[in-house]
Amino acid sequence: MTATAAFEAWAAQHHIDAPHIAIKQTQHAGTGLFAKQAIVTHTEPLLRIPNDMLITTKNATHLHLTEEFRNTIYQLFDGTDEMHLEGKNERLFLKLFLVHERFVHANDSFWKPYMDVLPSLAFFQENHVLFKNYAEHLAGTTLSVSISAKQRALQNELATLQEKACGWLDQITLEQWFWADATFWSRVVSLDEENEAVDNGQATHLALVPFFDFANHSLTPNVRWQRDSQDNSFLLMPFEDATIGAHDELFISYGAKSNQELLFLHGFTLSNNPEPLRLRLPVTPFLAGPSQPAISRFLQQNAMEPFVAFGYSHDSAPSSSSQVLPDFPIAHQLFASTGFTYPSIVLMYLLALDEDDGLRIDEQENIVLGNKQVDAMDGVAEYTSQLEHFKVIQLRVILLLLDALTYHHGELSQSIPETTHPSALTNHIAAYRLEEKHSFECAIDALALLREELLQEPVVIQYMSSQEQQ
Incomplete structure (x- = not known):
């Protein structure tokens, strides 16, 4: 069974309902979401993810966290309960979650099927500007300054974490921490602002959303997400005017992002991007x-x-x-x-x-x-x-x-x-x-x-x- 098939089976087992959607490889963007058949109704969700399968600090009691992970969080945040972490600490929690479940608790993790289909470290080394392989290609650009600053910040961040909390964090390498940061920023959404992109500002109630987060970006999206008013499930809905045929890719919008930001966070640019560089x-x-x-x-x-x-x-x-x-x-x-x-x-x-x-x-x-x-x-x-x-x-x-x-x-x-x-x-x-x-x-x-x-x-x-x- 492929990693994708194992993930889809695991998702169904835990009540992620995606009867109309398949995860497939794309030509340039890794993986994406595709319609299994033509979408004829625009009022029914194409994907339903239970609230307790959203990876958030407020869902900490549902995340199957290990005792060693909880102890680390307790040390790092001075005893603050995970459910009350906000802002920078909320982002830090999710990055720690990713790096722990992927590289430390990998074989026994409840989230293993999800971790196995996330982009690998090797993938990011070839496809993300945060890694040193592409420094010479960016030389002379203003973006290279931002990338160097980000690399230094992540290096200092990891050193501070390892100094403050002993144990499994000592096993984490800088490139693994780069992976966690790249994964976080390329997949996170803010549940407080529907279909608005998360930036480096003050967005809160951040979430990693398994299955949904395989959707790729387009200037002409055909689907959007919303929360179910009854049970708070995470829903993927087609736009009312969207024409979606069988095997068409489902696109969301990451928001109004310039090519500078798209390249910095996601590793691609758009040839007809109307958003100006800043x-x-x-x-x-x-x-x-x-x-x-x-x-x-x-x-x-x-x-x-x-x-x-x-x-x-x-x-x-x-x-x-x-x-x-x-x-x-x-x-x-x-x-x-x-x-x-x-x-x-x-x-x-x-x-x-x-x-x-x-x-x-x-x-x-x-x-x-x-x-x-x-x-x-x-x-x-x-x-x-x-x-x-x-x-x-x-x-x-x-x-x-x-x-x-x-x-x-x-x-x-x-x-x-x-x-x-x-x-x-x-x-x-x-x-x-x-x-x-x-x-x-x-x-x-x-x-x-x-x-x-x-x-x-x-x-x-x-x-x-x-x-x-x-």
Whole structure:
């Protein structure tokens, strides 16, 4: 009996009702869910999973947890009952569950049939960007920075866990922990928000849902999930307008995800993805001089990271209004079509100001603009927009951003690796590289147009003339 057949038999034994669905291999996505016959009614569920078969912290009493696992949870979470874990601890619990049931308690686990059909460590090593095999293919991209940060975070996370709790956790390798994280993020759903994707934010009531989690993503999904109002079962329902024939694959939507996020979490990109990339550039190269400590503290106080963000969809042109955040105040509309977010532009205002513009740092390391201490980004935007030479400040911002974008575009262009044995993942990475490069080019072109526009402004011409005379 194959692992898939064993899982389907185990699922039926535990009252997972899937008479209309089969699990099959797909050409590129591993496994998927397929209709056994044409779907003629859209009011009956195609899949029903009992609530007690959902892997959640609130279902801890139904998860057949071993004593050693419970003891570890008790140590790690200072005696907190599994059912009351939330947020980060909820995510951590599910990753610990996965790694324990797959690599420690594997042979005797109640969940063995499910674990046996999950993607293997070897599969992820070949098909997930978190693993080191593909670092050279991502070199020069902003995504490579995110991946390196994620790898370091997971390494520190595992070390902290192993330091805090003795026992079976000492057996877990870093690559196994990578596997647990990749499995978690590629399969988890939030039961609080139907059909909304889980991100790195504050989603709660997270669940791994055996059988359902083989459904793949599409921009045109034909099924969705919901909870049964009577018994809280997890249901997979066809959309009312969906035409589903025999042997058609059943697709869900992972939500509005850019190719950056799809590649980071799932290992694929979409050629016609309408969701724009959201790229980040560090501003640390601009943080120099005596104002650096004060500005760094100012960013921390405002819960801001030292990055600027921008994005374009794959088919955007520099003249389009495809910015990530379109709600620019009137005074700052100049930048609305550049792809940069409004908070990023205000941050750049702050970095472009100097003593001649009224910027100073007081004895308490506070930022003072004019004669007033500024504690929030709104104050920076208001002060800068009221300067007589505001357009000069905007030109400085453009020149700073152009330098940064041109540098990173050059890095991206020079880092193209040679691929002797292309795979599905290397093809997706290559497509992503082109999309990121296109985003840089759109931003550069948009800013270059604004630069030429500002250079014609009388206040800018006058300011540059006075600077030359000095």
